[in-house]
Amino acid sequence: MNENNLYDVVIIGGGITGAGTARDCAMRGLKVLLVEKRDFTNGATGRNHGLLHSGARYAVTDQESAKECIQENQILRRIARHCVEETDGLFITLPEDDLAYQQKFVKACQKAGIRADVLSPEEARRLEPAVNPALKGAVRVPDASVDPFRLTTANILDAKRHGAEVMTYEEVVGFIIENGVMKGVHLRNNHTGEKTDIHCKLVINAAGIWGHLVAQLADIKINMFPAKGTLLIFGHRVNHMVINRCRKPANGDILVPDDAVCVIGTTSDRVPFDQIDDMRATPEEVDLLIREGMQLAPSLSTSRILRAYAGVRPLVASDDDPSGRSISRGIIVLDHEQRDGLKGFITVTGGKMMTYRLMAEQATNLACKKLGVDKPCMTATTPLPGSEESAREIKNELQSDFRNLTASTSRMAEIGRHGTFTKEIPYSEIEDHALVCECEEVSVGEVKFAIDKLHVHGLTNLRRRTRIGMGTCQGELCACRASSVLCQLGHTEAKKALEDLSVFVQERWKGDRPIAWGDALKENQLTLKIYQELFGMN
């Protein structure tokens, strides 16, 4: 075995946990390979609120989680500022809620170290005009909005900068285990079907809910439960602050502003494992979310719903409870050497999207201990790529640039998406300026940058890296434009690219169908008019 082909650690999963773990491991000098069976952020990372919890939501029920949240909240504001929008949040008490809960809530927040300011209803209405005016109390907390796509990309980029290798569409289909020691993984490429073996000293399973199935490949049972969470996106940014209900956490009680839209969620229902690759929002879930959302911000009743989507949380039952009833939402790092007698295998799961860094730190600490590496974790203090400078500094630097003379709003959109990387977006050719997506102002130059640097093979990858097709038109025209641009830049052959376009449009329908009335139905008729009738696609 050639020493050069031996990785210290193979990380399974291209969600935020895997990306963060790859970054941490690489920064501590480990030779890292990250493998993802589909695209980055394809699982729960890309299907949540995009909420940077202050921890207030958990303060009353789970102090430990609350403390983790506020700590990581402060850290991400520093290291990932181009992914975070500092909106603050309100916890509102409505007439049917018990105002006594507010006192308990504020006390619990203070105990966890979360700033919680009690506001009068008038003050709350002034700060957030979209809030239900019937509220009888409100508490202001440091909630914020975070872009999980950008955050994952930044972690991947930094992992690579520190020497990590990253492969998408590579699925682990088995392990190489010799005498109770993990020696490597069998991979299958999900585009080509090609199989390869990778050797390593250690495997970290960071595959979210799919981690349950990954562990099974090594004959290890982790008691995971897929918990489906459904969310709705509205076509306008109705609220400027995160709005929560000040009561025991329940369904549909968080409304988060994200870029130009807002998101209400979520539900929580157990689903069988055979459904986790094809989550769909049901009519009942949609009804519930609309009903609850209107309680938070009444103007949602007249706002257009853009789409519905659902993700799967990896809930884990504690090991000493075989019934699986005592479920934790905290971070879980399993040392399978100790637990199951398999040396060189670690699972990191549970937790929350926004505590990914801490999860990565804990998993990497264990990995380093196993490998005999003694390096401290630096991820809490080292800014992620894109966040080294503030948006204003980047803008000032670009100001002198001729490129800024035109399309300055689209440049600002780019800075928002890519931070300091904006400087690397090419504008050397005429066509680089052409806009592919008008809603989100994505240029050909940015698409080129995404192809070169951000692992873009198809439209879905491009959407997640640039927000193409995520704006109000939901990719009506830009999907076709982008697909042709991707094809033209030499990445795919025409028939494959068209197939990809067809799959993309059908995938969008999955999110539109549960809300297909009113504007969404009209929009679908437009889609069919263009794609099926005019283009002749079927």
Added chain:
Amino acid sequence: MKFDTIIIGGGLSGMTCAIAQAQKGKRVAVIAAGQSNLHFHSGSFDLLGYQQGQPVCDPVTAIAALPESHPYHRLGDVEQLATQARQLLADAGVGTQGDAHHNHFRLSPIGKLVPTWLTMEDMFTVGSAEELKGKKIGLVNIVGFLDFTVPYLADALHDMGAEVTVRSFTTPLLENARRSPSEMRATNIAKYLDDDSHVKEVADRLNSITPRECDLLLLPAILGIANDRAVKLLKESVKTSLRFVATIPPSVPGTRIQSLLRRRFQQLGGTLLPNDTVKGGGFENNRLKYVCTENLADTRLEANEFVLATGSFLGGGLSSDYYSVRESVFGLDVELNGAASHVDWTTDKLFDKQPYESFGVKADNQFRVSKDGTTIDNLYAIGSILSGNDPQHLADATGVDLLTALAVL
């Protein structure tokens, strides 16, 4: 104000009906809300393109096999109406080629061959894919114009046996337009190029980049927004034979059709009320007496007969909410074919037949609509607001628009 006929809706169907009525010497008014489906037009008109997933060769004959509920069964002599429609278009300045007994193929914006009935004269068509075998085609685009999918078109033409050479060009004027990136859309470019000297400049560029051996140049349909003057001039000035291919919307050929039909209508003395919406009307003895519009709030627009050509959901003729589907202007009776709950309006697979596509107003054999179960004697519905058609799986949309417009009154 009193008219013989008031038409609600200024799209293809409404304008066709308006012109036909004005030609009969009637006093006609059209109330047009805004843009129409012509903005997504392919440059071709369909009568019946597919049946059971297969391309139809002879649409007139194939109509007999359509389900009873299809509007074509209420038309009478389809062939005669088709001839009439083509003549009406030609009189308005929309010259077409095609045969109601024999479909030909248009090249779609992503390179699919789609069966169709009539195609505007300068658009690219083939009788069959075989025609292209060995043909030398120059596929030309404007630099940075993303709404012409060159890789898809080149691949499709190549598959049909053509030898494709790809070229691109720009001009100082287009460079100027480009300074605002959103200007690079087909209709905007067409506005820039709607000037003889600019067309000549484009012709010079084309002549200089045309490959030495070239049977045919294919260009995106970015010329001739109001009429075909610029198109004709370019064809005269370019040495090689030249055809256009539809782009990603907005459609220049469709915009041209819209403005030519409107001009024709006004030349015939018709009254066009653009950018106005009908708010409602007054009924008396099962007749619609008058309508009121947003802009003319206090004026009653009276007529002997009214035609509703407001389109389907996209056009605004139908609207829906969580609970129900309604006809937007008068709350007329609609046909939902048993799909009561919004869950039943759609199906899981996007490109399968979506039930809501066939929703529409209930209309009798003369296309008269009803309200609360009673027929309104002088209110007719035409075009895509009718129930029973299926633009996607039958490719019948523009045929229904044109033929029902000519069959009423």
